[in-house]
Amino acid sequence: xxxxxxxxxxxxxxxxxxxxxxDRLTDWEFERRYAASPHIKKAxxxxxxxxxxxxxxxxxxxxxxxxxxxxLWTYQITTPGVRLGxxxxxxxxxxxxxxxxxxxxxxxxxxxxxxxxxxDYIQGAPELVVEIAASSVANDLYDKKKAYRRNGVRExxxxxxxxxxxxxxxxxxxxYILLEADGDILKSRxxxxxWLATSALLAxxxxxxxxxxxxxxxxxxxxxxxxxLSQKV
Numbered sequence: 417x418x419x420x421x422x423x424x425x426x427x428x429x430x431x432x433x434x435x436x437x438x439d440r441l442t443d444w445e446f447e448r449r450y451a452a453s454p455h456i457k458k459a460x461x462x463x464x465x466x467x468x469x470x471x472x473x474x475x476x477x478x479x480x481x482x483x484x485x486x487x488l489w490t491y492q493i494t495t496p497g498v499r500l501g502x503x504x505x506x507x508x509x510x511x512x513x514x515x516x517x518x519x520x521x522x523x524x525x526x527x528x529x530x531x532x533x534x535x536d537y538i539q540g541a542p543e544l545v546v547e548i549a550a551s552s553v554a555n556d557l558y559d560k561k562k563a564y565r566r567n568g569v570r571e572x573x574x575x576x577x578x579x580x581x582x583x584x585x586x587x588x589x590x591x592y593i594l595l596e597a598d599g600d601i602l603k604s605r606x607x608x609x610x611w612l613a614t615s616a617l618l619a620x621x622x623x624x625x626x627x628x629x630x631x632x633x634x635x636x637x638x639x640x641x642x643x644x645l646s647q648k649v
Contacts, residue, residue: 439466443510461513463559476577481548491610497526497645506538512563520544526648543606546573570606609638
C-alpha cells in the first residue's frame with residue numbers, strides 16, 4: 417500500500433494528456449492541458465469541445481484581422497473607459513472558453529459586464545466580440561455564436577473572408593439580429609460613435625474606414641458617451 421507521501425509524489429509526476437481538437441473537456445481540464453502545451457498558440461473550448469487553431473494565412477486572416485483591430489484601436493484610444501484586447505481567452509461558462517480575434521469592453525468599474533480575473537483572464541461576456549471566419553460554414557456562425565448569445569455578448573461581428581461579407585449581430589430580447597445599416601454604414605448600439613464603412617473595409621480601403629469612423633467620433637452621441645463614462649469614475 418502506498419503512503420500519502422507516495423501518492424502525492426505520483427500526482428506531481430502525473431503525465432498531462434495533450435490538448436487536441438475534438439477533445440471533450442471541462443473548463444478546468446481544458447485550462448490544465450492548455451497551460452501544459454506551450455507549443456499551441458491558440459485553442460478554444462466551445463460547447464465543451466476543443467478546437468486547436470491551424471496555422472494562419474496572411475490575406476485570408478492576418479491582414480483583415482489587422483484592419484479590424486486598427487479600426488477598433490482608433491475608437492478605443494479616443495474613448496476613455498473602453499478597453500481593447502487581441503485574442504484573449506474569455507471564460508464565458510463551464511463549457512466555453514473562446515479566444516476571439518478581438519474584444520471591445522467597457523471597464524467593469526464603469527459599468528461593464530465583464531471583469532478581469534485574479535489570474536488575468538476575461539471573466540464573463542465582453543460587450544463586443546469580433547471574429548475572422550474563413551467562410552459561412554465556420555464554427556463562428558454556429559456553436560460559437562450560440563455560446564456568445566447565451567452568455568450575453570451584446571454585439572458580435574463576423575467577417576466571412578471567402579464570401580467577402582461582414583455580419584454585425586446585435587443582442588435583442590435574448591436573440592441576435594443583424595444590425596441595420598445607415599446607407600453603407602453600420603453603427604454600434606453599444607459603443608456610440610463606432611461607425612463602420614462596410615464596403616470600404618471589405619475592399620481594404622482603410623483610409624475611408626477611418627474617415628467614416630472619425631465622423632462617428634465627432635458625433636454628439638460619442639461625446640455624450642465619453643461624458644457618461646467619465647461621470648462613473
